Amino acid sequence: MLLSARQEDEWSGTAVRRFTRRAVASRADTAWATRAGDLLSGLTSAGIAVAVCGGAVSSLREQIAARPAAGAAVLPGGLTAGAVAVALAAALVALFARLGPVSATPATAAWWLPLPAGRRGLLRGELRRVALLSAATALAAGVPVVLTLTHTLAGVLTGLAAGALLAVLGVGVLAVRQAAGGTRWVPGLAGAGTVLAVAGPAAAGCVVAAFGHELRTTGPGSWAPWLRLGVLVVLLVGAGLALLAADRRLGRLPAGALRASGEAVQYATASALSLDTRELGRALRTTVRRPRRRSAWRWVHGPGPAVVAGDLAVLTRSPARWGQLVVGGALPVLAAHTRGLAELPALVAVAVVLGWLVAATALGEPSRRAAASPAADRALPLAGAVVVRARAVVPLAVLVVVCGASALLVGQGAGSPVGWAALGVAAAPAWAGAAVRGGYRPDLDWSGPVLASPMGAVPVGVAATLVRGPDVGLLGSAPVAVGLLLGEVPLSLIGVQLGWALALGAFAVATAQRRD
């Protein structure tokens, strides 16, 4: 059959999208009433979450107000909340840069992009979707931060609206960059921003506390109404212009890059929906730096040192991991120097656990890779258990420094600095074990029973797998929490911490690999 086509009859991108949307809608098994119900249910859940969050923050405020001021708490809560907001924004920017932000699913890449229709019309819907998603994510992540920054209704609304508009602005700018040649450098820059946002105020807090001063700032809640409105108008205009500029450049996006981003989106979405955080990490992994020169490994003699050398190579070639270590070490310091957090030792203890978990997760990367490719471990002339033990060497060595330095600064102005540093060093074996245990954890087990909870059904097998690693670190940090509650570090506590962490670390390494 001889084919002929008329250029004037070709479909526009909008027509292609409409055809596809109608075909999909004709087979959708959800009525509009169901969708409206889902929307209402989602909005209700969001409202409850905001109310719960607001209640928790308000209750904390009252508890903190009733406590005497901590000596080293020299940073205003607004500054720390701002730092967390910057870190969250940087994480969001890195995420959207990694995923495009504009992308094409494999089906879209195969069936839409080869059509003569303008790419701008084909991708406009995707740009809108990503912009809305970024605004929703910013709203969700911004609620606790904004509630910490301000407690007036006008301040909260201004903060949330500003966060959502900033997210849309970010997506617009990223899409413009994507069309201009790519955003590969953005995750690295955003990572550096996160490190600066967390470590900068933490370092400033240490210095200011050392000189016996304190910092004060004002939050958006205390801004004049015209200033708040002005900020929102500027952000609204900026976001609109950025989206317009991005829309005009959609036609320049290359099919290969769109498809690669689409595959990353699919991989990440599937991992997130199946709660597989390890796979999610792989899906969002940024590029590994190529070494400037070949390693000669002259100091490597035998399989044990070879494992250590390999682990070191993995970490030194992943700059993001070093940033994670700095953030992990700085997070507890930031909490311990912030007014409104430092007064409650339990909150500082939470920050200690979170920070050291971030550091241990970074150091678990070699174990995660080994678990993903078990053939590499099996190729070594060593028993499996010995390989796993060797894999704990690098995390232990690095965590001794990170936990020691972090604890030293957390305890600034509260008793012997040597005692605090020793307490941190003594906790390192537990977190090194956590890094290895978390890295080698088995695949998620969805076959286990389901437990009813106020938050919905919890698959026990999945939850048990997800906490492998963090569980040991959390338990191993109990003596540190005791030290924070006491406000000093008795010598006996260091001994207890060391013995407890060594026992937990040994347990974690010994049970890291499941024996089937």
Place this chain on the structure above:
Amino acid sequence: MDTDLLSAVDLPVGYGGVPVCAPVTLSVAAGSAVALVGPNGAGKSTVLQTMVGLLAPLDGVVQHDGRPVDERDAAFRRAVSGVLDDDAFFPSLTGEEHLLLTARAHGVVDAEAVVAAELAAFGLTERAAALPSALSSGQRRRLALAGALVRPARLLVLDEPERRLDTAMRRALADRLAALVEGGVAVLFASHDPAFIGTLADRVLVVGEDECPVVDPADAVAALQEG
């Protein structure tokens, strides 16, 4: 007529600055068919993706009708049709709708009749209303190939078109492509099938690590049959 539709000279191809094979010199004229052969991982798919602008070459340019290839250009997309992406379909669109979308978006005259003929040619008439998930692997492959042929094109680029097709369908496809070449269409394809190459190819480019020579199809077929 011997106008090169697609051409490249000493083109290095690969990923992240690392070449996957020796530089490629290749030209595809209207009414000719060029086959790429080589073992798995030799770089055939990378060469094809680079030739149609889905991958940037490590250096130099690919020319289409005397201009650098730009897959974003509507004229290029009107001229070039291909099957490079395997098994990618909209899960909620039937096979027929996939073809109708392609035909209508290209402004094909009497699109519904063309789609019906294409479904019949690939033995998919009975499965026209099935969703991709309900099709077998071979049927999905046939649907993808039908998508490349349901619209007019001056150049067809196909990555192992014989993959997952039964013997009769392979032969029918090779004959159909040969007829298109007779009619002035150019075909650039990668293949491991000696019979397919023997039926269709005018020239064969052997993709290798050290060099990528162009050889006579008979020699390439003999080499493939010897294994």
